[in-house]
Amino acid sequence: xxxxxxxxxxxxxxxxxxxxxxxxxxxxxxxxxxxxxxxxxxxxxxxxxxxxxxxxxxxxxxxxxxxxxxxxxxxxxxxxx
Numbered sequence: 001x002x003x004x005x006x007x008x009x010x011x012x013x014x015x016x017x018x019x020x021x022x023x024x025x026x027x028x029x030x031x032x033x034x035x036x037x038x039x040x041x042x043x044x045x046x047x048x049x050x051x052x053x054x055x056x057x058x059x060x061x062x063x064x065x066x067x068x069x070x071x072x073x074x075x076x077x078x079x080x081x
Contacts, residue, residue: 041054041060041064046061046064
């Protein structure tokens, strides 16, 4: 009985390890339209105000995120001012 539990444990560990390797490969191969090769956001086409808001507050324009905000309060602005 002890051998079966040990074998089952190693099989589960092996499957999890292979899943982690596969998912790591998939994530590393993703390319987004808004991210350049250097890992920075592509801000071409943004207004100066949008660039300033990104640099100073970290807010990304809704059109660059690919979706509209779900709340009427704003597009992810912290504090809501």
